[in-house]
Amino acid sequence: MINPETIWRDLSAVREKGPLVHNITNFVVMNVTANALLALGASPIMAHATGELDELLGIVSALVLNIGTLDSGWIEIMGTAAALAGKRGVPIVLDPVGAGASRLRTETSLALIQMQRPAILRANPSEILALAGASGVTKGVDSTHRPDEAEEAARSLAQKMNCAVVASGAVDFLTDGTTDVRISGGSPLMPRITGMGCTSSALVGAFAAVATSPLEAAAAGMAVMKVAAEMAAEKSSGPGTQQLYFLDALHGITKEDLVRRLKIS
């Protein structure tokens, strides 16, 4: 059972242990996701040199792969990192940015999944639909479908891939194929800030290092996103200030904030 208590326990564990989270992510969000991990209490590593992947994967607690600014070199690196993580039992979070917007993105995402099963797949509904083989046509990297349309696709993917799947949106839908979780709240300003989806994937990575199941990790990551976004929105005057107050909130979030604000079902 996932609830504010389990999420608070996981958040406390992240803050106490400061797990190292290895991110191989896109150029647009590297800074943002590193800052979000630091604000949460985790320690980000952003590194992609083939010659050090094996050593680094030996000291980290989670690997986040994000294909946002993929090219042939980075695809190869992500494949190598996924395989090494698999060998070492390091949980992988995959963010298939833009799957469906180009064949390259859809195929790369599926190839990475096939190479090494991720613990958690975090995507928007269009990307989920594209990966599920549905006829989803995505508008760039933003979502053109609502979460409820993608729930069936997410459940099928979770069952087929044996992992937790998050279809994020105004209401986040999470499933491990058996149990479903829905999280709402947040702020309408969040889609007006680049990298907030990528950030949620990174935070899920931090929780994957401490949670007792992939679904619990996914729920904790999405929950602190929603709660911190809502806290930030009470102070912000637009997407610029929202960004910063979001990091402040992520850093300062208390058990009471979780209990009072979290809308989970």
Next chain:
Amino acid sequence: MINPETIWRDLSAVREKGPLVHNITNFVVMNVTANALLALGASPIMAHATGELDELLGIVSALVLNIGTLDSGWIEIMGTAAALAGKRGVPIVLDPVGAGASRLRTETSLALIQMQRPAILRANPSEILALAGASGVTKGVDSTHRPDEAEEAARSLAQKMNCAVVASGAVDFLTDGTTDVRISGGSPLMPRITGMGCTSSALVGAFAAVATSPLEAAAAGMAVMKVAAEMAAEKSSGPGTQQLYFLDALHGITKEDLVRRLKIS
């Protein structure tokens, strides 16, 4: 005739349609320009893999090329993207960062222009002078000339290249070779924030997707920069806070803000 009314119409169109703007830009400003496009109401795509350029250029409404952190790989990618955009009739905005500071930058800019005529060239006066074959020596990527010195060069370039040219500065000078536009205002803090020139190029790209002419698109982009910068400066206490209030202002700018604040002639 470009005035607050036409600019408001274009801004409303961007907010309503949310045009996809494809950016192949430098590492320093990817996050900043994506956020500015989102705050404006457009949808950024940041992607550079050769294997997906054709597909992506089939769904976007404008292409912004920025050579800020160019290298041989990225130069080739930008050339490919420019040619594909030309075939599809996607308008190109070129930002020749640092032209004049190195031969590589000057030559790359000219080669990209020759490969495919941009709709709009947005640069600082030194870069304009360098590209116009004047003896401009730039001090890095910052401008060492004042806009008025570069007006003649901008006009000549616009006529020769058959595009709109923006020489940006304390007073922005815009021309399509026949009609000139000058926009002033803004904030002296803006040159103390990295990527604000690159951001204006990205915003011009969003307007190129909806405006009736390249000059109108350029004017709309530079106008909202100046107005949002001025609005931000009333709240900021330095270049850090100015960055964020600028995004807030860009997101919240009203017709009244444009009418009251825009200094255009």
Next chain:
Amino acid sequence: MINPETIWRDLSAVREKGPLVHNITNFVVMNVTANALLALGASPIMAHATGELDELLGIVSALVLNIGTLDSGWIEIMGTAAALAGKRGVPIVLDPVGAGASRLRTETSLALIQMQRPAILRANPSEILALAGASGVTKGVDSTHRPDEAEEAARSLAQKMNCAVVASGAVDFLTDGTTDVRISGGSPLMPRITGMGCTSSALVGAFAAVATSPLEAAAAGMAVMKVAAEMAAEKSSGPGTQQLYFLDALHGITKEDLVRRLKIS
């Protein structure tokens, strides 16, 4: 003798001259360090194309090398830049991010030092220990040792390499092998913001362009970091707002701020 007076003199010189600082740095911090240099009053160049390094190093006043997101291509570029800087007498600041966390990082740092002596090495204690051949095991790119443990290692490195060495932390330890300087203050929020170490290296680079010795440049850079961080902390509500108020403070810092707040010994 380094004191608030010498630091104010150096800061005034940076603001007056606006020295060009060439950064070959990691993807995570490019934006942040460029903004910090601009806020300080310097002019950043972020460029790495082999074909323009010689020209650019002919117009800049300092070179900052940072191996944060190194790979084989960037290592080669940094080596070329270091050699060209050496030929031209451009002072180098080296930031060996993550030395000790992987062999690649330790070896690359040492190879760069061997290729061309840096004027200043700025690192955290673990990186200093790793480079000094101590048994330092780093936890990612964050420090797991306290500055005082690394003081001996820093002094040995400074003597062997004939450069100034900074082991930064809650108390920064600076040495040229003969004279030691300690700077304290700042804010506990700074380690919760990515790239603040990298930013201090960049600022030291700006000061290397105007100071009378590497140790003086290092002290000025670390001093304005601590003072601006402390000023920011008085206004911030977490790591997000701290980032922005830090840039505001860096931009606005006065002689009185330095005299009143600087803790140097």
